[in-house]
Amino acid sequence: MTPTKIPALGYALLGMLQKPSSGYDLRKVFSSTSMKSYSDSPGAIYPALRRLERDGLIRGTVEESSGLRRRQIFRLTPKGVSELKQWIALPITREDVGSNLKTIMLRFAFSETAMGAEASVAMLKSLDSALTPYLQHLREQMQVMMSPAVPMSARLSLECGIRSYESLSEWTHYALATYEKEGRKKSGGKS
Amino acid sequence: MTPTKIPALGYALLGMLQKPSSGYDLRKVFSSTSMKSYSDSPGAIYPALRRLERDGLIRGTVEESSGLRRRQIFRLTPKGVSELKQWIALPITREDVGSNLKTIMLRFAFSETAMGAEASVAMLKSLDSALTPYLQHLREQMQVMMSPAVPMSARLSLECGIRSYESLSEWTHYALATYEKEGRKKSGGKS
């Protein structure tokens, strides 16, 4: 369906554009948050915006009224909204957990606004499921690394990864509990 | 001094080449570990190796004796060794901690073989120093996000980052303690 594959930066922009913004606004957000890893340079953002517009996922309208200067405000089109939702709802695999964790967290951050709390909860469950086998895989690698031939810094480095995924696993449970609490508040105490 | 800037993949290869290997060997390691995020495709690795060789950082020699088939074994040149050391010894800044953590951990993993345990310890201390202000920065962002206008998934996403850096901080202390223990063992109990 999607004619061209969208790179990570494109999806980050789509997610941000759930609130209509100019390219400059987006750049500011990108450079002031951890999203700067998706590039905050104009040479990346403006071409990316034009590609998204070319593909009909966003549309820009010039704003003159605000007295300042020609500013292009971009908004998601219906097609853009559905593309964003589809990206967020993508299944989470063990491989993703290993190499695209940043992207997964970005999708999660956008999930509630784009698709509601149920989708966020679903993502958390999916993430938790992918995490278990991945952690097991890492622990197996640790067994291999226990040979004294392996330098300690390499072993510690792997240990750092394991700890970080353990902490992530704890976070998923914490986040799920948080959503449960919220749900009870909204639907009235049914104790 | 270095004529061309070396991308992350190049340094990953340099580090791996502390043990002489063929391009195929490297690919296998890359795809079977978390280093696959530096790309495990031949279209990236072989050109990268050629660039490193062009810049005099590695040298490849054909091996025929093993009876199998034409295989190029690459080794670090003295220039390559010093480039690798210099990369590992780079100072760790708050910004690095935010956007290049993966690279930092890779440098640490290589540090002991390349420069000895003292360098690894120095990296850990440098990392710990950079971590404190970065964590503070994240906590300040959390204050901003406490507004109810911010969707919970976005807040949780930031919380995940904070926890992950807290866990990293604990790991640095654990790793430093591990090196201290090692040091005592080697230099004989001076209790």
Next chain:
DNA sequence: CGCCCCATGTAAGACGTTACATGATTGA
């Protein structure tokens, strides 16, 4: 003999980085 794995490569295209360019507005 055919098939799959070893081991190496190449070509097209898309993308990001870097650096520069442009003009209009605000503040000193």
Next chain:
DNA sequence: TCAATCATGTAACGTCTTACATGGGGCG
């Protein structure tokens, strides 16, 4: 009026992705 910031772009360059190509070796 000078500098800085706002807001947008463009061009060159290098690199990665994807997909394909090549040829020998072992195995059934």
